[in-house]
Amino acid sequence: MSGQVNYLVEAPELGQECYLLCIKPKPFYVLYEWRGFFFEKERLALHRIYPTKEDVERASEFVKDFFISHKEQLNYLTSKPEPGTEVWYGYGSNSKDIESANFNPKNTFHQGLLETFQLYGTREDLIKDMNLITEALEKEYKKAH
Incomplete structure (x- = not known):
């Protein structure tokens, strides 16, 4: 994929439908009605708000491929940690978006x-990787604009 990421740069009108790209637990998206809340503006700055379903689907695929093709740069766990080990997951955009848990190999969510x-x-590894993804989305966007 080259230059096919097309996120919104400016906030949409209040009440306008747009799509939110989520990266937890795997890339997916939701239809969303813009309300202008502070957390929406955070998502906008992180290149997570898209104007159309097609745009967000391409971005979702891009992120999924990025996780696979850049695994040397990324710090996600590749093997099961010991049971009870503290692990982290979330969006990584602010402290409210990051959660920790004690790994349970029988927990399907953890799996x-x-x-x-x-x-x-x-x-810290989670935050670093989310920043890398944001930078990658920005580079991909700039290829087309």
């Missing part, structure tokens, strides 16, 4: 996070 490259050994 899903591990299988979809969303489980981290430290909070």
